[in-house]
Amino acid sequence: AQKVTQAQTEISVVEKEDVTLDCVYETRDTTYYLFWYKQPPSGELVFLIRRNSFDEQNEISGRYSWNFQKSTSSFNFTITASQVVDSAVYFCALSEPTYNTDKLIFGTGTRLQVFP
Amino acid sequence: DAGVIQSPRHEVTEMGQEVTLRCKPISGHDYLFWYRQTMMRGLELLIYFNNNVPIDDSGMPEDRFSAKMPNASFSTLKIQPSEPRDSAVYFCASSPDRGGPQPQHFGDGTRLSIL
Numbered sequence: 572a573q574k575v576t577q578a579q580t581e582i583s584v585v586e587k588e589d590v591t592l593d594c595v596y597e598t599r600d601t602t603y604y605l606f607w608y609k610q611p612p613s614g615e616l617v618f619l620i621r622r623n624s625f626d627e628q629n630e631i632s633g634r635y636s637w638n639f640q641k642s643t644s645s646f647n648f649t650i651t652a653s654q655v656v657d658s659a660v661y662f663c664a665l666s667e668p669t670y671n672t673d674k675l676i677f678g679t680g681t682r683l684q685v686f687p
Numbered sequence: 688d689a690g691v692i693q694s695p696r697h698e699v700t701e702m703g704q705e706v707t708l709r710c711k712p713i714s715g716h717d718y719l720f721w722y723r724q725t726m727m728r729g730l731e732l733l734i735y736f737n738n739n740v741p742i743d744d745s746g747m748p749e750d751r752f753s754a755k756m757p758n759a760s761f762s763t764l765k766i767q768p769s770e771p772r773d774s775a776v777y778f779c780a781s782s783p784d785r786g787g788p789q790p791q792h793f794g795d796g797t798r799l800s801i802l
Contacts, residue, residue, distance in 0.1 A: 615796065673718055675788070
């Protein structure tokens with residue numbers, strides 16, 4: 572069974588639109604960590620955010636915001652007023668310290684294309 | 688600070704040849720991870736080390752793959768003999784040990800093509 576599900580394979584938007592990337596996770600651990608990474612066309616993986624399971628506050632960083640809801644096991648990522656430079660593949664990842672120490676379990680990624 | 692450094696950036700070789708990928712983690716980082724990325728399988732963790740000791744190699748596909756970390760500043764991933772299905776982008780990542788999983792910092796990857 573998928574531990575991290577990113578159901579949206581590809582999303583296309585026009586610049587300035589808001590877009591939300593979904594991430595649903597599955598874990599038995601009571602303490603766990605969630606991450607988002609960005610992989611632009613150049614190929615490198617860039618860390619965006621880390622959130623632990625005890626911190627359910629939403630986070631905002633510029634045009635980026637994250638909505639963590641334990642009740643639905645989701646950690647969604649919203650880009651407000653998208654720009655062409657946001658075009659990338661975005662990965663959600665889970666770490667379960669009790670079972671897997673520091674391993675990251677990645678979702679399959681969502682490819683975001685922002686058109687001018 | 689220098690990031691994770693991988694070499695080579697690109698490698699093209701014929702099947703049957705030995706391939707060695709190299710990684711220099713960020714200084715002071717205690718964890719080192721090797722990943723493989725393909726269209727079919729996405730990002731897969733192959734192996735990871737803590738303080739130079741392999742902790743989990745369950746993702747290593749088969750005996751043709753081996754990884755070493757002789758010291759805190761260097762790791763290799765070796766494929767011998769290589770096969771066309773090994774073609775992928777291989778990433779190395781490192782992270783500090785500060786209690787709880789920390790963000791992993793990735794290198795630029797090695798794009799490997801086996802002909």
